[in-house]
Amino acid sequence: MKQGIRSGMVGGFGFSFSSLMLYLTYALCFYVGAQYVHEGKSTFKDVFRVYFALVFTAFGISQTSAMASDSTKARESATSILALIDMRSKINSTSDEGIKLDKADGNIHLNHVTFKYPSRPDVQVFSDFTLGIPSRKTFALVGESGSGKSTVIALLERFYDPDSGTISLDGIELKNLTLSWLRDQMGLVSQEPVLFNDTIRAKHSIRKTRRSYGRGDYHCRQGSQRS
Structure with missing residues (x-):
């Protein structure tokens, strides 16, 4: 005022x-x-x-x-x-260092995680937060806005690292996995989709360099994006 x-x-x-x-x-x-x-x-x-x-x-x-x-x-x-x-991220998204699992089962465990966003250091998002997500199970995070649902996804994809505690996939801490490989194992559909200035076929081929055009057309038909 x-x-x-x-x-x-x-x-x-x-x-x-x-x-x-x-x-x-x-x-x-x-x-x-x-x-x-x-x-x-x-x-x-x-x-x-x-x-x-x-x-x-x-x-x-x-x-x-x-x-x-x-x-x-x-x-x-x-x-x-x-x-x-000017901020320099501590996470190198272009690095090929780390472990690549032959197969990811999908067992996820957040163990005593504490986290604050760097841009909001006064807001405590997680404090000693523990969560286990078993593989091959449908799992839902439900809560009011600002309760940390999107933060869990951001931590799983290593957009951020927790201030303390560990996050693991199949018993291996995310920090020890190859970041590009880790993100290739995940698919994220946000509530506000981002449309790139390109064709639908090209959008379906992002990160899938070996995908054929026929395969892309199949997915378009499955999604009712092409008659």
Whole structure:
């Protein structure tokens, strides 16, 4: 509430100051110009040339002043975005190091996991959280928004590592598995799908470099994406 009032006051002052500058420029140009023409020191052509130059300059300054409150928000947003861009992940997604299992059964175990998002260090998502997910079973995580359902998926795919505790697949900690192999074993369908700027066939072939076009057409027909 106080922040909104303060922002409104700054915006109102900027708009008032910009309007004042604009009208003062009008008055000053015509007053000084009239004096110069009367004394023969200038012509109407030169007066209007200077007038338009000053008016456009004042207009630019007034527009900038009116957006003073927005510029502060933009600076704060840019700072947070640049900090995120400059952040270096501790997880190397291009590394081929680690174990590749011949077959993944799918037994998942989260053991005494504690986790906070790096961007929200004051919010404790998991504290000593333990969960076992057996293979070949349908398992559902149900809870209100913000309870950590999506966080479990993010940790399983190693978008993040837990602050403490371990997460294992078939008895092997995820950190010891090859990351690209681990993610190849999973399929994720989010509630808000992301559409890439490409054909449906190309989208079905993502991460499946050896998939034939016939196989892709089959999946499209199965999903009612092609008649």
